[in-house]
Amino acid sequence: MRKFLLLTACSFLICSFSYAQKVSGIVKGSFVDSSSADGLSDATISVMTQKDSSLISFTLSSNSGYFEIKNLDTGAYVLLFSYQGYPNLKKQFSINAANPIMDFGKVKVVQDYQMLGEVIIKDEAPIKVKGDTIAFNAGAFKVLKPNATAEDLLKKLPGVQVERDGTVKAQGENVQKIYVDGKEFFGNDPKLATKNLTADMIDQVEVYDDMSDQAKFSGVDDGSRTKAINLKLKKDKNKGMFGRAMAGYGSDDRYQSSLNASYFKGATKVSVIARSNNTNNVGFSNNDMVGGFGGSSSGITKNWTAGVNYSDLWGKNLELTGSYFFNHTNNFNSNNSVRVTDYKTRAGADSTVKRLSQTGSGNLNDNHRINLRMIYTIDSMSSIIYSPRINFQNSSSIRKDSTLSFDIDETPYTVGDSWSNRENTGQGFSWSNDLTYRRKFHKRGRSFSVNLSNTYNTSDRDGLTMSRIGSFNNGVKASDQFINQKTLQENGTENYGVSVSYTEPIARDKVMEFNYAYNKNSNESDREVYEFNDANGKFDVKNLLQTNLFENGNESNRFGTNYRVVKKKYNYQLGMAVQRTTLQSNNLSKNTFIEQSYTNLFPTAIFRYQFARSKNLRFSYRGRTSQPGTSQLQETLDQSNALYWSKGNASLNQEYSNNMELNYNSFDMVKYRNFFFRFNFSNTMNRIVNNVITDTAVIRSITNLPFDEKIARGVQLTRPVNANGAYNFGGNINLGFPINMMEGGNFNTNTSFNSSRDVSYIDNLRNFTKNLSLGESLRLSYTYKEKLDAAIGASVNYNQVTNTFRKEQNSKYYTYSASADVSYIFPKNLVLATDLDYYTNTGLAAGYNQAYTLWNASISKLMLKNNRGELKLSVFDILKQNRSISRTFSENYIEDVQNSVVRQFFMLSFTYNLNRMGGNSGGGNNRGQGMGGGGRDFRMMQ
Template sequence: MKQLLFILAFIPLCAVNAWSQTKTKGQVKGHLTDKDSKQPLADASVALLYARDSSMAASAFTDKKGAFSLDGLDEGAYKLYISFIGYQPLLRSVEITATQPSITLDSIPLQKTGVTLGEVEITEIKPPIRVKKDTLEFNAGSFKTRQNAVVEELLKKLPGIQVGRDGTITAQGETIKQIFVDGKPFFGDDPKLATKNLPADIIDKIQLIDKKSDQAQFTGINDGQTEKAINITIKKDRKKGLFGQASAGYGTDSRFAAAASLNRFRDDQQLSFLGSGNNVNNLGYSDLGSLSPGGGGRRGGRGATNNIGGNGGSGITRSWMTGLNYSEDLSKKLKVSASYFYNNGRTENDNTTSRQNMLPDTTFYYDQQAHSLGTNASHNMNMRVEYEIDSMHSLIVSPNINYSTNNNVMQNHYESLGGQRQLVNSGSTLNIGNSTTPTFYTDALFRKKFRKTGRTFSANLNIGVNNSDQENFNISNNLFVDPNGNTSTDSIDQRNDVTNRGLNMAMRLTYTEPILKDRFLEFTYTWNRNYNTSDKLTYDFNKAKGVYDQVNDSLSNSFENTFSTQQAGLSIRTQKQKYDYSAGLNVQFSDLDNNNISLHNRLQQHTVNFFPSASFSYAFNNNRRLRFFYRGGTQQPSVTQLQPVPDNSNPLYIQLGNPDLKPSFNNNLSLGYNTFNPASMRGFFANISAALTSNKIINASSFDSVGRQVSQPVNVNGAYNINGNLVNTIPLKNAHTSINITTNFNLNRDVSFINAVKGTTRNFVINQGFSLNYAFRDLFDFATAASANYNGARYSVQQNNNTDYFNYAFSFDFNLNLPLGFIIGFDLDYTLNTGLAAGYNQNVTMLNAFISKSVFNNQRGLIKLQGFDLLNQNVSIGRNVGQNYIEDVQTRVLQRFCLVSFSYFLNRFGGGGDKGAAKSMRSESGMPVMMPGGMRIRKG
């Protein structure tokens, strides 16, 4: 095994060494000045073109002293192209030879005005990266990807952007939650549907944006409500045809995967179809190259959670999926986008749990083995209609409809031990549940501008309907041992029917009034009403009749809850060229009305909250920005938390409701700083956020002598959470790549009540990560990442249970291009675990590998053999740290299998596709065309 890893790790190093022994590495450097003033010119664009075809060989920007350097060049003839706004572009021939590998050009003067260049006229040069006010723009042509690669592969090559094993995208320390295509939504809010289905070679630009709210986009006044999003722009010559792919594969252990996608894009229309089916945990994505065993999700939990397994995952999933996406500008005034998505999944899972429950005076140890089988089906439809009534009025309507069904069966065998490891209880449970959940939500936003610039009015209306019908069966047999050694048994055989109905209505009115050229007053009024009813009827099993017909009054209840708020606010917003800020004061009136119909009692509460709001943004220049905001708001308790009926589906964990709960109030602060220099490709991004919650809802627990736990939600103060992340992008100019160094930390403080004793739990998590992507010509590319993770838990009551644990992870992905269309590659993951419960400190090595062969003309077909978890070591281990417990969980994952697949790529464009584009590039028509690296040239 060690020999195999040694050989795999040194493949790229050997290839680099062999190439370096046969090639001469050249360099071109120089210094730019203004011809008249002799002053240096900073941030000028410098491009080195191959003399044979004017394609891009290297590019750079000049530094503050006007100097530039182009390194790592092969022998050959080149053309040096220099451009700067307001100056005449310059074209000069240079040649790298074995005898003269380094060329130093002394002061190069640039003359203002004038554009003629003789043989080759370059009308536009696109730098790899551009920084705008709220947008970081990457030119896709400057980041080479393999044939038939998808957008996800392109994103991995962009500095400051990271793509996880599960496809989650993180940019500048923030998670990307939405991707747009040419400014239009693509299949709702799941970014992976775009990154794993759209081909990279159709992309013109990747734009990382701070997406403002619809209200801020309309008024032009920053309201501080932004989120990171990505907008993908499509090349113009790829909007006149069809593109997509179809794939099918079959493997060992009856594993299968099939997928298809078809897209037709126009300047004003997008139409896409997706469909897939598999039993390898690939959740609805057509890129079979993204398959990974165990990729079905990660286990969460209350409190801090750290998943430290091999490849994550929770069970084995069979999934069927189909979806349609449609977007079109029907006219200059009317834009429509809609998507429909159907998913049908079946997940089988086994998990083993080892939990330590920490009480003020003793400790319980709980172990369980559970098997579950769940099936679910969901229909989801999203729509967005934008109508510009006239230049002063507009309307946006966004409805959403979802209908889902779920059927679940879980069997559980458990055992609890006391502090002396003596048996306290044991037993088994069987839970069967069926539910249907239809939901409807719509948002309507009306906006009006007045003739006076900056005076606006908007009305936002939300209506949501949330219903669910459940039928649950609870069967258990339990043995209890008291401290004297006496035993008792208990059995449950019940059915409960739960019906929940919810109606939410909200309205927000906003009026802005300019008081100076760059200062505005904003008045807001918000009304919200949330009405919920819950009816729970529990029936005991009638052995004589063999049916569930005996009503259990103590476990049955009818309950209704109404929570309404009114909030008024006044703020002043100032917008300058380099900065903007806002400061305001809000008052919120909250009314809670709980009506326990079964017990004939009613509880009404009225609260008033005053809280400020503030935001500040300062742009030092186009490349550096500082941001701050504060926001407050309430969160109401759920109907389940309010309903005073025990939930005994787990006989060792009885959950009660609390109709006396108050709404919690959250104070949220955030501070962010980012800087990115497109000339040096150096970037630094820092974000820190804090949340302080008053009247936080936590579960107060009490344990009896036989290990039974009764939990009830209560309100507490003193809870807070602090998150921070740092991302440092360091360029390696000679290697034409960057190193990403990330630091993430989280400090969480919770309050607990265990057997009426108040305590606190502090959990600190820190992660230090490193990643690097490198591509060597068309020969090979690799990506490597490493991380060290620390988790520490501190308990104020049982301090002897304070714990620290570490885990370390390393990954290495490698792809090698061979002649005749062959590609081989592998990805290796190694995880080292320490500090967990006995049996959970497993070190895991995951190795996946593939070999593929392109077939047909233009590589339209691909045959691929993939092997997953070749060492058969995949596991999923998670640790959950709660208010009074530490829990280690190991779940079932998909292990070693092989898959043979065939994929066909459809690319039919009106311009003749890639071949047609290459032909026009050699034409003598004089029309500008796009060259590799983002250059437009005109041959004369």
């Protein structure tokens, strides 16, 4: 921690020293109309350097036409006046120590005045708010680190967070899609874009709520919103070839290599990426796994990936985007855990068991993913969109567990010990199609569209389970139960859907939408379990209790209408839909058939108010249903985990939830301040929750096990049931603004909170679990010219868990973190960079309340023509303190887990940049990307 404070102090001493050397210059004046002498309000006043027209700062004039821009260094500048209906006007001036203030007084502007050689620039505000979209000008958020990625740029943006695993959050929500110039990039896998695109390619970052193609076309919100980011590339990146290649090798046989290359020529864009490493730098998301197996986010991972992304315009009518991506992962994890479980029966027998576990696991996974999107424009009024997706997967895994359990209520004594070995191999395939026809009519607002969709998924999995469960009586071993099984499981899902929408304008600012949707979903699960036969050494004794052939069907018809009104300052939408759903559950093995039918209403309401150009408020409400899944309905006992059994429930009903959200966005273009908040509330009726059974008598009655079959103490059975009473309320508030006394400094704070109540059953007794979470994070960043980039941050999170039934599990705990990132560019292109993260927590199990510091550093030399090459020596985990600790909650336990991590290593790497845009050979490190030429420094405004 002392090293952290020393590093922080040093970085800000540099900042203070740099600041002390500057002259705080001011330029001011007023712009008025030459005829009326009225002040011209909201005119854009920009200050640029005379040398290369680099944008230094800007502001908007007041109601009287007055403007003032502060904190200018000594130098020669150009003042540019820009106002709609008037020609651009520029004036030259200088700032120096003898004359730090330049006052132009009143400047009269004539509407028909024409100036030769005038300079025209676009409105390059650092942040723009347009409707629900927030656009960040990348040039206003410098990333000085050589070879910085899009991920590094996103870390600079107000309201955007990048977690340690690369997950991106915007305005408190996970970003699920990242587009590049409005098009899919490797099927919208966020990490493939953020970790493989370089920061100097990006001109703007747009954050918004993405809607379906149908909603974008008709203008009627259908509720399919997801948080998305669009990375708009610079115009000079639209022709030529660019990319980079990197290779590195280090201690402990650590290695990493990567390649990304792109060729752009007009509408033709081809990108290739490849990556290989054993440093846990995966670079993609696990959202393409088929069948729910073959993936792990903990431990140490070796990874190989490769892919190609293509987009083009074929002729005048066909727009095509497609990609192929392959990944191979080899993951190993060794973890230790402490789980405290409370057992309470109806008879009142209570006990608390502490379970110490050690686990070793390995996972191999190969995945092939193909995405395609075609838009065919029939004519100016109609078009067709077709989007097929294909995914193949092969995986294998092995897991070994050993567990020792103690009753800790009074005098501790052993109640159980167990071990298990599990092996699984599996294959998966998925194929989906989405076809949309849409047509607009000559009457504005009238449209028609129809969508056809289908999905086919299949997965096959073979597994071996060998385990032993030891039972104790008052601390003395009583018996051992052995399980040696082979499981063969096949799952298949088919889904077909059709939807139709028609919109009709009923006034200039009003429109009605009528829609219909039909959906049919079929699931089949065939599970066979065989016991090991000691007589012949084969798995040929069929376990009839755990063998099951199950079919599930879901068919729905939905009719709806929406009424939308669009005014100058506000718009709103009211809608209602009615849906008839039929569920069918057919257990062919047990010869049982269940059919359920429901009629539900789906109300919707959306309201949006535009206070000003950069201030808006949005409220939305939606009701929805969710049907139980195949595994939840399947009445089959799963004993693949020796201590944690599960069984489905064919009598489950569907869920119904209410969801409300309130959003506010504001940005002050003059003071460069941003403020937003988001609140959400939801509650669920007939929520599908777990009933955890620990009473051996109840387990026996539910599972129908023979009376003479031993059920060890500590075994628990989980079964889904419906329950009411669950809700969730949360939100976050974000504020960001410049530090006026620290030119180049920015401050950002984020406050988050969440209060939820979940419901569960423990031995058929209802239990409410309330979770309160409060968090506060602060971040201060500073950039000085093209030399220094520094940032410090701190956060604290408080968690409180209370149980109405399991009061023994009530707990409170804190987590604290602090971070520092500093990079400095010395003469002769030497770059020093370091980042430090400090973590500590309280309230966890003994041995898991640990404080540790993760400190990384690197020194690099830029070389070759135009700094295309970078030779870097880096060290990871300088203090050898890296670790991974987490806490989880369930219906009747609290568990603390520590996983494997990558420890300290040194690495020497070389990166080569290729940049041949527009036929020219450019430099490989355009650090501090901005407008015009080179890096730009937006100075803070009063």
